[in-house]
Amino acid sequence: MSDEKRESFSETEPHEADDLHLSVSRRRRVxxxxxxxxxxxxxxxxxxxxxxxxxxxxxxxxxxxxxxxxxxxxxxxxxxxxSLPLIVLIGGIIGGLGGFFMQYWMEVIAYPLNVGGKPYNSWPAFIPITFECTVLVAAFAAVLGMLVLNKLPQPxxxxxxxxxxxxxxxxxxxxxxxxxxxxxxxxxxxxxxxxxxxxxxxxxxx
Amino acid sequence: MADEPQNLGPIHHSTVPVVAPGLTFASVTDKISSIVLKRKTPLWWFLGFAISFILFQLLLLTITKLLFEGIGLWGVNVPVAWGMDILNFVWWIGIGHAGTLISAILLLLRQKWRTSINRFAEAMTLFAVAQAGMYPIMHLGRPWLAYWLFPYPNTMGIWPQFRSPLMWDVFAVSTYATVSAMFWFVGLIPDFATLRDRARSKPFQLLYGLLAMGWRGSARHWHRYEMAYLLLAGLATPLVLSVHTIVSFDFAVGIIPGWHATIFPPYFVAGAIYAGFAMVLLLTIPLRKLYGLENFITMRHMHNMAKVMLATGLIVGYGYVMEAFFGWYSGNHYERFMIWNRMHGPYSGYYWALILCNIITPQFLWIKRLRSNLLILWLISLVVSIGMWLERFVIVVTSLHRDFLPSSWGMYQPSTWDWTMFIGTIGFFFTLLFLFIRFLPMISIFEMRTILPEAEVEE
Structure with a gap:
C-alpha cells in the first residue's frame, strides 16, 4: 500500500575503514x-x-x-x-468437583441445617451450582490458558x-x-x- | 428498502450475501476502526448519550433513596412481595440471552451471518446483565450485605443454604456475567490490536495497546485463540440455557399456582431469546442506518433475526397455550382459578395485551414484505419487547396477588419509584451502549475479515 510509507529500515551498521581499531570499536554500539x-x-x-x-x-x-x-x-x-482442550477439561473437572464438594461440606459437615426435612446431602439440589462452577472454572481455564500458552500479555x-x-x-x-x-x-x-x-x-x- | 446497495438485486434470504460484495480486508478494517478512531463524533451521539445519562441519574437517585428508606419505597408488599424488581430482573436478563445465543450457539452452528452482529449483541448482553443484577441486590433490603450470598468463611460460622433456587440464581447470574465478560474481552483482543496500530494519538495507542496485551496475529497465537474461543462458545451454550432455566426455577420450585409448572424452563429460555432478538433488532436497525453499516449488516441479518424472533415467539405462544391447558387439565381448583383470574381478573388487561403483543403481532413476520420493511420490523420488535415485559408482569404479579386463601389476597401497584428505577436502568443501559459504540469496535473486525471472499486460501 503506497499510502503506508514507513521510514526505511536500517539493517546493517555502517562499517568504517578503521573499524579494526580498538578505540573505534569501543565507541561503536553493540x-x-x-x-x-x-x-x-x-x-x-x-x-x-x-x-x-x-x-x-x-x-x-x-x-x-x-x-x-x-x-x-x-x-x-x-x-x-x-494442550488447551486438556487444560479446559481439567479446569471443568476441578470446577465441578470443587462446586459439588463445597456444597457437600457446607451443608453436610460444616453447617447441617434441616430444610423442609430434606436430607443433608440433597445432591439433586446441588447440581445447578455444580454445573455453574464447572462452567466458570473451565471458562477461566480457557481464557487464562490461552493467554499463558501464548505468553500474553507481552507488550x-x-x-x-x-x-x-x-x-x-x-x-x-x-x-x-x-x-x-x-x-x-x-x-x-x-x-x-x-x-x-x-x-x-x-x-x-x- | 431504499438504503440497500443497488447490486444486491431482489431481496431474498438465500441470494442476499452475508456481507456486501466488494469489501476488502483494508476497507473493512478502515471502515469499522474509523468509527472509533477517526470519524467526528456525530451530534446524535452526544444527544443520545446526554439523554441516557440524565435518565441514569434517576437510577442513582432511586437507589440512594432506597438505601435510606428501604424497599417500602417500592410498591411491593404482602402478598405481592415480588413486583417490578423481579419482573425487571427477568426482563433484563432475558434480553441478555440473545447476545450469547448469537455469539456462542450460532458460532457452533457455523452461521456466518452472526459475525456482523455478535460483538454488538455481546455488549448488549453484558449491559443488560448489569441492569438485571442490580434488582435482586436492591431487593435484599440490606443491599450492603449482598456479599453474604456468597459462601465465604465468616465469623458468624454460617453458610448459605444451597437447596434454594435463589442461591442457584446467585451462582448462575454471576457465572453468566463473568463468562460473558470474558468471552467478550477475548473476542476484542485482536481488534484492540487493530485499533492500537491505527490510533494516531498517544493516549489511545497506549489504551488500546494495553488492552491488546501485545497481540501480534501470530499463527501459533491464532491457533490457540481459535481453540479457546470455540471452547468458550461450547461452555457458554449450556450456560445460557442453564441461566434462564435457573431463573425459571425461582418460580417453578415455589408452590404458587401459575409458577409451579414443569414447562417453565424451556418456556423461559425461548422467551429470553425472543426478547433478546427483539432488543438486538431494536438497536441495530437505527445504528446500522446512522453509521452507514448496510454493507456489513445486510438484509440477510434482518431476515434471519426476524425468523428467529418468529420461531421463538411461536414457542412462547405454545407456552401460553400449555399454561392454560395445564391449568384446566390439572383439575386443581387453584390452578383453574389462577388461569381464570389471569384472563378475567383485575389484571386481565395485562394478559390480553400480552397475547396481542407476543402472539398476534409477530405473526406479521410470516410475510416477507413486512419483514423487509425495517420500520415495521422495528415496530414489531418494540411491541415484542413490551410484550415480554407484560409476560413477566403477568407471571409475577397475577400469580402472587390471589393465591390459596382469599383472606390474603391483595393488589399490586408499582410506585413512582418503581418506574424511576426501571427508567433509570434503561438510561444506564443506553449510557453504557453509547460509550461502547464510541470507544470500541461494534463489529468484530477480525471475524469480518474471515468471511470476506479474499480470505479463502487457494491451494
Missing part, C-alpha cells in the same frame, strides 16, 4: 542480535504456500502473522496441537520492529524464519524467502 528474517505477502494464499515451502525446506522455527486466523497457516508451519516483541508490521492487523501477511532455527543462515535464508515470493524481506532485530 551490534543488535538478530531475531529472524521476515518477508511480506499480499494475500493469505501466497503466505500459506510460502509457509509450506519453508517447512518443506526444513525450517522449523518459523511463524506466520495474519490479520485473522488462517487454519491452513498453522498447519503449514507445523503447529497443529495445543514488546521483536516482530513489532519489522517494517509495515502495523499492517499485520489490517491486510498484510508476514512470514518469519527465526535466527535460532538450526538451518538458519542469514544470506541463504534471505535468498530463500525471496524465492518463495516474499516482498520486503528484511532482518528483524531483537
Amino acid at each position: 551490534a543488535p542480535t538478530l531475531y529472524g528474517i521476515m518477508g511480506e505477502f499480499n494475500n493469505p494464499s501466497d503466505l500459506v504456500a510460502a509457509a509450506r515451502r519453508t517447512y518443506e525446506a526444513g525450517y522449523r522455527r518459523i511463524n506466520g502473522y495474519s490479520p485473522y486466523p488462517i487454519e491452513e497457516l498453522s498447519e503449514a508451519i507445523g503447529f497443529t496441537r495445543t 514488546y516483541h521483536p516482530v513489532f520492529n519489522a517494517p509495515n508490521f502495523a499492517l499485520a492487523t489490517r491486510d498484510r501477511f508476514f512470514l518469519v524464519i527465526e535466527a535460532n532455527d538450526p538451518r538458519f543462515n542469514h544470506d541463504e535464508t534471505t535468498q530463500f524467502l525471496n524465492t518463495v515470493g516474499a516482498r520486503n524481506v528484511s532482518d528483524v532485530e531483537i
